[in-house]
Amino acid sequence: MPAMRLRQAIATAIADEMRSDPTVITFGEDIAAAEGPFKTTEGILEEFGPLRVRDTPISEMGFTGAAVGAAIMGMKPVIEIMFMEFLGVALDQLVTEAAKMRYLSNGTLSVPIVVRASVGGGLGFGSQHSQTLENWVAATPGLKVVSPSDAQSAYSLLRAAIQDPDPVMFLEPRVAYAERGEVDTNLKMELGKARIVKPGKDLTIVALGQMVNVARAAAAKISADVEVIDLCTIVPWDKQCVLGSVKKTGRLVVVEEQPESGGWGSEIIAAVVAEQFATLKAAPFRITSPNAPVPYNGGLESKFLPSPEEVTRQIEEVMKTGKAPQPWWRREGVN
Amino acid sequence: MSAGMNRRRLVQTDPVAQFERALEIREFENQINGLFAAGTIRGTTHLCLGQEALAIGLAAVLRPTDPVFATYRSHGIALALGMTPESVMAEIMGKATGCCGGLGGSMHLCDMELGLLPTSAIIGGGLPIAAGTGLAFQIQGNDRVGVAVFGDGATNIGAFHETLNLAAIWKLPVVFICDNNVYAEYSRINLTTPIEDLHIRAESYAMPHYAIDGMDIDAVTTGITQAVERARSGGGPTFIEAKTYRFAGHSRADQALYRPEGELDKWKPRDPVLLMEQRLIKKGLLDSETAEKMKSSMKDVIENMVKVCQAAPEPTVDAMFKHIWTPKVRA
Ligand SMILES: Cc1ncc(C[n+]2csc(CCOP(=O)(O)OP(=O)(O)O)c2C)c(N)n1
Numbered sequence: 062m063p064a065m066r067l068r069q070a071i072a073t074a075i076a077d078e079m080r081s082d083p084t085v086i087t088f089g090e091d092i093a094a095a096e097g098p099f100k101t102t103e104g105i106l107e108e109f110g111p112l113r114v115r116d117t118p119i120s121e122m123g124f125t126g127a128a129v130g131a132a133i134m135g136m137k138p139v140i141e142i143m144f145m146e147f148l149g150v151a152l153d154q155l156v157t158e159a160a161k162m163r164y165l166s167n168g169t170l171s172v173p174i175v176v177r178a179s180v181g182g183g184l185g186f187g188s189q190h191s192q193t194l195e196n197w198v199a200a201t202p203g204l205k206v207v208s209p210s211d212a213q214s215a216y217s218l219l220r221a222a223i224q225d226p227d228p229v230m231f232l233e234p235r236v237a238y239a240e241r242g243e244v245d246t247n248l249k250m251e252l253g254k255a256r257i258v259k260p261g262k263d264l265t266i267v268a269l270g271q272m273v274n275v276a277r278a279a280a281a282k283i284s285a286d287v288e289v290i291d292l293c294t295i296v297p298w299d300k301q302c303v304l305g306s307v308k309k310t311g312r313l314v315v316v317e318e319q320p321e322s323g324g325w326g327s328e329i330i331a332a333v334v335a336e337q338f339a340t341l342k343a344a345p346f347r348i349t350s351p352n353a354p355v356p357y358n359g360g361l362e363s364k365f366l367p368s369p370e371e372v373t374r375q376i377e378e379v380m381k382t383g384k385a386p387q388p389w390w391r392r393e394g395v396n
Numbered sequence: 397m398s399a400g401m402n403r404r405r406l407v408q409t410d411p412v413a414q415f416e417r418a419l420e421i422r423e424f425e426n427q428i429n430g431l432f433a434a435g436t437i438r439g440t441t442h443l444c445l446g447q448e449a450l451a452i453g454l455a456a457v458l459r460p461t462d463p464v465f466a467t468y469r470s471h472g473i474a475l476a477l478g479m480t481p482e483s484v485m486a487e488i489m490g491k492a493t494g495c496c497g498g499l500g501g502s503m504h505l506c507d508m509e510l511g512l513l514p515t516s517a518i519i520g521g522g523l524p525i526a527a528g529t530g531l532a533f534q535i536q537g538n539d540r541v542g543v544a545v546f547g548d549g550a551t552n553i554g555a556f557h558e559t560l561n562l563a564a565i566w567k568l569p570v571v572f573i574c575d576n577n578v579y580a581e582y583s584r585i586n587l588t589t590p591i592e593d594l595h596i597r598a599e600s601y602a603m604p605h606y607a608i609d610g611m612d613i614d615a616v617t618t619g620i621t622q623a624v625e626r627a628r629s630g631g632g633p634t635f636i637e638a639k640t641y642r643f644a645g646h647s648r649a650d651q652a653l654y655r656p657e658g659e660l661d662k663w664k665p666r667d668p669v670l671l672m673e674q675r676l677i678k679k680g681l682l683d684s685e686t687a688e689k690m691k692s693s694m695k696d697v698i699e700n701m702v703k704v705c706q707a708a709p710e711p712t713v714d715a716m717f718k719h720i721w722t723p724k725v726r727a
């Protein structure tokens with residue numbers, strides 16, 4: 062199995078899909094000639110040429126909508142929104158147009174687009190270029206929302222996303238673009254299916270994107286035997302996998318990168334509590350960022366993001382007390 | 397040291413003072429370049445090398461009460477408007493003494509006393525807001541002017557067109573300044589935009605428009621003065637395209653290898669700082685010996701300033717929660 066960087070896994074998945082399906086096309090800002098600001102489309106223009114691989118003007122609304130139009134006429138566009146924040150200027154086309162196409166055509170239209178966007182903090186890009194913002198799209202029926210955590214899942218999930226007949230928002234953890242991992246190009250992963258990346262019997266962590274690595278690092282240090290689930294897809298999320306795991310462990314912690322309010326982790330905890338309250342041995346809770354913009358200063362940014370140390374501390378505490386610990390900002394009385 | 401200490405608004409039009417400020421911007425950007433290359437500063441940065449005259453001219457014409465909405469590429473505008481190198485550099489270093497307390501970074505500069513509104517890192521983000529300030533001034537009946545500065549690439553985004561139309565139909569006191577530096581990231585303008593004379597886009601909004609030589613401080617000053625006067629006197633918005641050239645790469649890691657061969661060399665003699673110097677010498681306002689002295693002392697000043705910023709304190713953890721909502725008013 063070849064080891065490749067996450068960004069190369071993305072490029073490889075796009076190339077493999079373009080090879081096997083001539084309707085797959087790709088466009089975005091500086092993704093063709095420059096091969097992507099994060100080099101996620103390396104070699105794509107060279108192999109597939111300028112008809113199928115295009116640079117766009119800085120016109121996210123225009124090219125997102127163009128992807129929708131091309132999709133309903135038989136193409137499979139994979140578009141790149143360089144930073145998730147830039148989806149803001151294009152949100153209508155995805156949330157209000159693409160996500161309603163099938164519904165408003167009485168089931169006749171299909172919108173097989175993939176909107177790729179880099180997400181997340183940790184690189185000192187400041188408050189307008191560091192958010193994950195999955196809740197912008199996760200509350201829109203009609204969209205699927207997927208986020209890989211390593212090279213293998215980036216490859217397999219992106220292929221599945223491109224093959225999927227519905228609009229898929231594909232959130233790529235920017236901080237992990239350069240990370241290497243083995244990639245089996247024959248391994249298929251389904252949208253809507255989570256993966257257990259570390260089995261354990263005492264407590265279940267559900268994480269997504271760059272938080273999967275954080276959870277794994279914490280799991281390696283925690284004295285209890287922790288199971289780590291990489292959720293992979295937020296919409297539709299893999300209830301079966303999570304419920305099954307919590308049935309076994311009786312304890313649940315969701316680690317989310319985004320601010321405390323309005324996260325998908327609440328959805329998961331609500332479902333677990335509602336459906337199998339009796340199996341719980343401790344209060345389920347979430348570890349998130351605080352309700353604040355992502356700070357630029359390096360020290361503050363690492364404090365802001367859930368870290369292996371903070372996850373470890375909170376999990377050791379719940380193992381002891383059975384109660385949900387305070388997040389650091391309440392414990393330290395700073396917010 | 398507080399962020400706004402020793403603000404130095406460049407209200408006078410003394411050409412030697414302007415040249416000195418241009419040297420400051422040039423030296424500041426060179427230092428930033430080195431600090432990023434050495435890994436001393438994290439994140440990203442966008443240099444304004446080649447675009448100094450536009451910043452200086454803007455500052456010479458506007459009043460501190462005219463809000464300027466600029467972009468992530470605004471170190472030069474910030475310094476020209478009078479922010480101290482310390483408050484900008486400390487911000488870029490993420491220090492508590494920076495203009496945003498170290499929470500903003502290179503792309504997010506602000507000094508309300510000087511008329512620099514928070515710079516936006518979203519393309520087109522500042523245009524509608526600049527128009528909105530013009531709306532407020534129109535209703536309030538004062539002679540303030542809203543200003544948006546943005547790149548050539550921004551003229552392809554929806555917010556640009558919506559805002560020009562709105563400003564035109566409401567006759568808002570706004571000046572739109574497009575800094576056409578030929579590139580948007582790694583793409584030359586011809587690859588993304590069917591025309592290179594962007595000011596003609598304003599024609600379809602029936603808005604007065606013209607191009608100016610953005611490398612020439614006098615042309616910049618004249619061009620912006622005309623637009624600002626129109627706005628102040630109730631004549632509505634103007635669209636100015638400043639023809640400049642981006643001497644550096646797009647952001648810190650970019651070597652700009654995609655430039656057509658010879659293009660940079662062709663522009664080098666049009667270096668705005670060089671042109672200022674040549675003009676001053678020609679007019680007898682400066683001799684080359686003095687110019688050289690100014691440059692080397694500016695280098696010392698900026699280098700020392702960097703040391704001061706490096707020694708400045710980091711923000712404390714509670715800072716990240718300070719300015720999210722209006723503070724609770726205690727009875
Ligand atoms: C909505 C949005 N899309 C894309 C970007 C990424 N981006 C940052 S700078 C830039 C190029 C802008 O070019 P231009 O407007 O000419 O300004 P310049 O950088 O040349 O000053 C792009 C595409 C962004 N910040 N916001």
Ligand SMILES: [Mg+2]
Nearest residue numbers: 547548579580
């Ligand atoms: Mg430009």
